Amino acid sequence: MKKTYKAAVIGSGSGGLTMAIGLAGFGHDIALIEAGKVGGDCTNVGCVPSKALLHAAAAGLDAPFDYVRAKRDELNEREDEEMVEHEQIDLIRGYGRLTTQSDPHVVEVTAQDGSVTEIVAEHVIISAGSRAVEFPIDGLDPARLLTNETLFELTEVPATIVLIGGGAISLEMATAFRDLGSNVEIVELQERLMGNDDPVVATTIRAALEARGVRVHTGTSIERFDGTTAHLANGVTIADVDKVLMAVGRRSRHQDLGLEAAGVETYERGIVADSWGKTNVDKIWAVGDVTGNTLTTHGANSIARRCIRAIALPLPTVGEPRVQANAVYSRPEIASVGITIEELDALPQSGRRRYVKQLADVDRGYTEDFEHGVVVVDAERFSGKILRAAIVAPAAGEMIGIFTMAIDHGIGLRKMFGQVHPYPSYSQAIGQIADEFATETYRSLPKEWWAMVRGRVMKRFVRS
Amino acid sequence: MKKTYKAAVIGSGSGGLTMAIGLAGFGHDIALIEAGKVGGDCTNVGCVPSKALLHAAAAGLDAPFDYVRAKRDELNEREDEEMVEHEQIDLIRGYGRLTTQSDPHVVEVTAQDGSVTEIVAEHVIISAGSRAVEFPIDGLDPARLLTNETLFELTEVPATIVLIGGGAISLEMATAFRDLGSNVEIVELQERLMGNDDPVVATTIRAALEARGVRVHTGTSIERFDGTTAHLANGVTIADVDKVLMAVGRRSRHQDLGLEAAGVETYERGIVADSWGKTNVDKIWAVGDVTGNTLTTHGANSIARRCIRAIALPLPTVGEPRVQANAVYSRPEIASVGITIEELDALPQSGRRRYVKQLADVDRGYTEDFEHGVVVVDAERFSGKILRAAIVAPAAGEMIGIFTMAIDHGIGLRKMFGQVHPYPSYSQAIGQIADEFATETYRSLPKEWWAMVRGRVMKRFVRS
Numbered sequence: 001m002k003k004t005y006k007a008a009v010i011g012s013g014s015g016g017l018t019m020a021i022g023l024a025g026f027g028h029d030i031a032l033i034e035a036g037k038v039g040g041d042c043t044n045v046g047c048v049p050s051k052a053l054l055h056a057a058a059a060g061l062d063a064p065f066d067y068v069r070a071k072r073d074e075l076n077e078r079e080d081e082e083m084v085e086h087e088q089i090d091l092i093r094g095y096g097r098l099t100t101q102s103d104p105h106v107v108e109v110t111a112q113d114g115s116v117t118e119i120v121a122e123h124v125i126i127s128a129g130s131r132a133v134e135f136p137i138d139g140l141d142p143a144r145l146l147t148n149e150t151l152f153e154l155t156e157v158p159a160t161i162v163l164i165g166g167g168a169i170s171l172e173m174a175t176a177f178r179d180l181g182s183n184v185e186i187v188e189l190q191e192r193l194m195g196n197d198d199p200v201v202a203t204t205i206r207a208a209l210e211a212r213g214v215r216v217h218t219g220t221s222i223e224r225f226d227g228t229t230a231h232l233a234n235g236v237t238i239a240d241v242d243k244v245l246m247a248v249g250r251r252s253r254h255q256d257l258g259l260e261a262a263g264v265e266t267y268e269r270g271i272v273a274d275s276w277g278k279t280n281v282d283k284i285w286a287v288g289d290v291t292g293n294t295l296t297t298h299g300a301n302s303i304a305r306r307c308i309r310a311i312a313l314p315l316p317t318v319g320e321p322r323v324q325a326n327a328v329y330s331r332p333e334i335a336s337v338g339i340t341i342e343e344l345d346a347l348p349q350s351g352r353r354r355y356v357k358q359l360a361d362v363d364r365g366y367t368e369d370f371e372h373g374v375v376v377v378d379a380e381r382f383s384g385k386i387l388r389a390a391i392v393a394p395a396a397g398e399m400i401g402i403f404t405m406a407i408d409h410g411i412g413l414r415k416m417f418g419q420v421h422p423y424p425s426y427s428q429a430i431g432q433i434a435d436e437f438a439t440e441t442y443r444s445l446p447k448e449w450w451a452m453v454r455g456r457v458m459k460r461f462v463r464s
Numbered sequence: 465m466k467k468t469y470k471a472a473v474i475g476s477g478s479g480g481l482t483m484a485i486g487l488a489g490f491g492h493d494i495a496l497i498e499a500g501k502v503g504g505d506c507t508n509v510g511c512v513p514s515k516a517l518l519h520a521a522a523a524g525l526d527a528p529f530d531y532v533r534a535k536r537d538e539l540n541e542r543e544d545e546e547m548v549e550h551e552q553i554d555l556i557r558g559y560g561r562l563t564t565q566s567d568p569h570v571v572e573v574t575a576q577d578g579s580v581t582e583i584v585a586e587h588v589i590i591s592a593g594s595r596a597v598e599f600p601i602d603g604l605d606p607a608r609l610l611t612n613e614t615l616f617e618l619t620e621v622p623a624t625i626v627l628i629g630g631g632a633i634s635l636e637m638a639t640a641f642r643d644l645g646s647n648v649e650i651v652e653l654q655e656r657l658m659g660n661d662d663p664v665v666a667t668t669i670r671a672a673l674e675a676r677g678v679r680v681h682t683g684t685s686i687e688r689f690d691g692t693t694a695h696l697a698n699g700v701t702i703a704d705v706d707k708v709l710m711a712v713g714r715r716s717r718h719q720d721l722g723l724e725a726a727g728v729e730t731y732e733r734g735i736v737a738d739s740w741g742k743t744n745v746d747k748i749w750a751v752g753d754v755t756g757n758t759l760t761t762h763g764a765n766s767i768a769r770r771c772i773r774a775i776a777l778p779l780p781t782v783g784e785p786r787v788q789a790n791a792v793y794s795r796p797e798i799a800s801v802g803i804t805i806e807e808l809d810a811l812p813q814s815g816r817r818r819y820v821k822q823l824a825d826v827d828r829g830y831t832e833d834f835e836h837g838v839v840v841v842d843a844e845r846f847s848g849k850i851l852r853a854a855i856v857a858p859a860a861g862e863m864i865g866i867f868t869m870a871i872d873h874g875i876g877l878r879k880m881f882g883q884v885h886p887y888p889s890y891s892q893a894i895g896q897i898a899d900e901f902a903t904e905t906y907r908s909l910p911k912e913w914w915a916m917v918r919g920r921v922m923k924r925f926v927r928s
Contacts, residue, residue, distance in 0.1 A: 051831035297887040327886035367515035395859030397889040401866045422791035423761035424511055425861040
């Protein structure tokens with residue numbers, strides 16, 4: 001009789017690895033199905049090689065792409081080996097596809113040689129991830145086109161690289177390729193970079209990148225290529241383009257997974273799943289990019305942990321997930337946490353307060369001549385509860401943790417008032433924002449009291 | 465009749481400026497007495513020039529010392545101008561000294577030309593700061609000796625600089641001068657660097673500095689100089705020494721302030737004052753370095769804010785001060801918060817748990833080949849309450865804020881478990897520590913559950 005696994009996990013990225021290892025930790029037998037490389041996008045074509053390239057470029061390493069591939073391959077090999085050797089996990093190489101709605105579920109795996117295996121499992125977890133959105137560009141030589149899947153195969157630094165899109169991947173690669181010496185041109189259809197983030201963030205990171213020589217074209221697109229010349233819709237031309245990176249967004253890999261046969265509900269961004277990974281079909285779960293709920297490694301990991309708990313422990317599935325910050329490892333970094341900018345805009349102005357603190361106006365910004373950085377906090381008008389925080393700063397990805405903790409534990413600006421931040425840290429901007437909130441809201445104290453809370457250098461700039 | 469000020473503030477550093485501006489904000493007339501430069505050590509010979517030098521050195525600026533002096537002077541001039549122009553504040557240049565215990569208090573100010581003025585004030589705030597401890601070294605040419613007061617007058621990069629002491633100033637200057645190309649030798653009498661910090665921190669920062677070519681001599685001292693050769697007590701010699709920076713600690717400037725006449729109690733580290741700045745004499749207050757309670761700019765600012773409240777507002781002086789982190793802006797940075805290492809060592813081992821997470825073992829450390837960094841957390845055994853946290857990391861001064869907030873609001877590792885840190889940030893080490901605490905303490909869950917919480921790369925290193 002055929003073996004019935006506790007779970008079949010389709011995809012071995014951040015979500016899938018967490019699921020497989022977590023469930024296996026309970027002694028369950030797991031089938032981990034992977035059509036590509038173990039580790040998924042993060043290890044192979046995402047976070048790991050991109051952060052390695054950022055480091056190699058900033059550090060001026062001699063062979064930056066070799067460094068990137070060495071880091072990527074070493075991690076992939078170890079993760080692969082770990083899965084192969086794991087006693088509770090069977091790594092099955094091939095393309096997984098649901099067949100029927102039967103319980104236990106049957107997953108059909110097609111190997112590269114075309115052979116088909118049937119996997120029977122009590123639970124199926126779909127963590128198939130996402131891929132770069134691509135569209136054709138008239139006249140563009142396909143040899144010049146890159147996505148995140150081919151980018152890290154480069155062996156030479158392109159003299160000129162065009163980045164299509166103005167989101168996380170584009171801004172990180174703009175940083176890296178500028179450090180490597182490329183001419184970098186960003187072309188973004190929307191009117192601003194980081195379209196999902198705060199307009200203040202967009203303005204700030206644009207200024208930072210432009211100050212380093214990155215050229216940014218917003219509100220336009222590439223109409224066509226004429227040889228190596230890109231013609232933009234706004235009339236601008238970019239000559240001698242070596243490479244074009246398509247980084248306009250991610251599309252869930254939920255096609256051709258047999259979801260219809262299994263009756264799993266989908267929407268335009270992927271599989272419909274809740275914050276425990278539950279789909280509409282019993283014992284079929286979905287976590288990570290494939291759900292469109294999160295597009296980050298830490299997001300997939302966080303939801304996978306909840307999904308493991310839901311499957312393996314006899315605990316009720318109640319409680320909201322922890323808030324998940326986003327981070328972009330451009331220079332300066334960008335990070336944000338809380339409700340989306342759309343959700344924020346939908347709230348009445350009268351119910352909230354906005355604080356924008358330029359980092360050039362805190363003392364560390366002064367000593368370091370740091371021009372383009374900012375902390376933006378939107379808070380409830382009376383309670384000071386943090387609705388959203390966004391940071392552009394050298395270590396924004398580390399600084400954001402204070403706001404993540406504040407939101408997780410209901411600590412608003414009122415309670416943050418008085419927190420002592422080391423001098424001279426960029427985080428002092430956070431303290432100054434809490435000071436401003438207190439100034440505006442502690443009605444019982446005389447206004448004059450608050451003269452003392454301004455920063456030393458801030459005042460300087462205000463006066464000059 | 466002579467004018468009676470609401471307060472006479474002796475010293476215009478971080479504590480004094482905060483006091484003067486804060487009390488003036490209430491409409492009070494303030495006499496601000498300064499024998500040196502407005503802004504005190506921080507602006508003129510401390511934080512500001514040292515951070516400017518760190519930046520100039522790391523950025524490879526052409527004339528690093530010119531940059532430092534320009535930053536320092538610009539800030540000093542603006543702070544000076546601000547005090548001169550302030551309607552409620554009279555800036556009185558000279559050396560202030562208490563005379564009698566009378567109320568209102570009388571402060572005698574001796575100007576540089578020897579003229580003496582008497583200032584009468586209801587309150588006196590002593591914020592006279594501290595100075596570098598100095599001791600003679602046999603055979604050392606005085607022209608080669610530097611302290612923080614003369615260091616930033618350098619015009620050329622010394623080929624070889626010896627830093628006496630292994631604390632904050634020494635480690636920051638080791639970082640800067642190494643970047644500038646100097647041979648840097650640290651000589652520290654204690655057996656380790658950062659004697660007041662965690663031994664793990666000491667080992668980590670030492671390794672980081674040594675990897676960059678800084679030579680560290682601990683458990684020894686300079687016995688004598690023979691020309692430009694330093695002879696250490698352990699037999700080591702350092703040849704061709706250009707400059708020697710004395711950075712062995714700070715001594716409170718509480719001598720010759722007329723404290724005896726006024727009956728103000730002192731101890732070996734300065735004026736005895738509580739966390740509101742209260743001394744034993746009514747309406748005589750002391751804040752900042754001069755009390756020995758804090759030796760940081762943010763510490764003086766924090767206590768000064770409490771002191772302003774105590775003087776200006778009819779509120780009871782109850783409540784503990786917020787916890788104050790320390791930060792050292794070496795590369796990597798060092799930061800710590802919570803009880804001291806001595807207080808920690810005095811607690812029974814059975815009541816606490818210690819977590820040490822090497823940053824080479826988190827994914828960002830892997831992608832950046834970051835070798836020498838660590839997060840150390842000591843927590844109460846059962847509650848997970850943070851007793852002390854110490855970080856050595858690229859942005860430790862920003863990362864420490866999570867722990868400051870955690871201590872301020874009683875958030876222990878149990879509550880920190882589940883916080884989602886951006887991937888791949890160094891702060892993920894904090895999440896992994898919370899995971900470990902949860903693994904050890906959630907007895908109701910099967911051990912196996914916790915297999916899932918280990919980091920991806922961490923496991924790799926554990927296995928290899």
